[in-house]
Amino acid sequence: MYDDISSQFGNIISQTGMVTLVAVDDRQLSARMKTQTTTYTTTTSSTTTTVPQCNITACRMQIQSYIALNWTYDTINFHQCDGCSRANFSDFPPDWPNRWSIMNFHFYRTSDADCTGNPYIGNLKFCQKTCLKDITCVGFTRAKSAPDSNSNAACYLKKNITGAGVYNSAAWQTIVLNSTI
Numbered sequence: 001m002y003d004d005i006s007s008q009f010g011n012i013i014s015q016t017g018m019v020t021l022v023a024v025d026d027r028q029l030s031a032r033m034k035t036q037t038t039t040y041t042t043t044t045s046s047t048t049t050t051v052p053q054c055n056i057t058a059c060r061m062q063i064q065s066y067i068a069l070n071w072t073y074d075t076i077n078f079h080q081c082d083g084c085s086r087a088n089f090s091d092f093p094p095d096w097p098n099r100w101s102i103m104n105f106h107f108y109r110t111s112d113a114d115c116t117g118n119p120y121i122g123n124l125k126f127c128q129k130t131c132l133k134d135i136t137c138v139g140f141t142r143a144k145s146a147p148d149s150n151s152n153a154a155c156y157l158k159k160n161i162t163g164a165g166v167y168n169s170a171a172w173q174t175i176v177l178n179s180t181i
Helices: 002-009 026-032 056-068 124-133
Strands: 012-015 018-021 100-103 120-122 139-143 153-158 172-177
Touching (some): 056 124, 124 153, 124 172
Antiparallel strands (some): 100 172, 139 172
16 A cells, blocks of 8 residues: 555655655645545533422412402412412412421511401411411411410411511510512
8 A cells, every 4th residue: 555655656754653655746645645524513402491489479469369359269370379389279389388487586566567357366277377368467476375286376467577576575476477488
C-alpha cells in the first residue's frame, strides 16, 4: 500500500513509528487522500412537569362559597383546588386537618381579632371545620384543659392573630391554620 502511494505522491519517511507523506504535487495528494468526516448529532430531549401546589386559600374560598349556598361540589372540578387533595360536599380535603399548628399563646377577645358567632362548642375537628367554613378565620383559641381532641370545649375563632393582645396562658392555646404547607 505504501509503495503505491509513494510511487504516485513522493517519498515515505518513517519517523518513530509514524508515517509522513511528502507530496510531489499537492493536487494529486488532495485528490487521492480525501479525508471523510462523519458528524454525529445527539439530541437530548427533556420534559419538565410542574406539579401544582395546593393554594389552600383559593380552594377554601371556592369550597366555602358552595357550602354557604348548600350546593354539592367535587373539588376536582375547581381549578382553584389544583394540587389539593380531592373533596366532596360538604367536606374539606382529608389532609387539611394536618395543616393546623398548636401555638402556646392566647389572644384577648377583641372585635379586631375575633370572628363573628363566638364561642362555638365542639370537639377539635368541629372547631377546625367551623373555622374552615368562615373564610375570615385563620385559627381559633381553645382551652388546654380539654382532655383530648374528641372532648367538647369552647373555641373562639380568630380572624387576626397579629398585633397586640397576645399573651402566654396556662389555660388557653391557639390552633392556627398553616396555609403554606
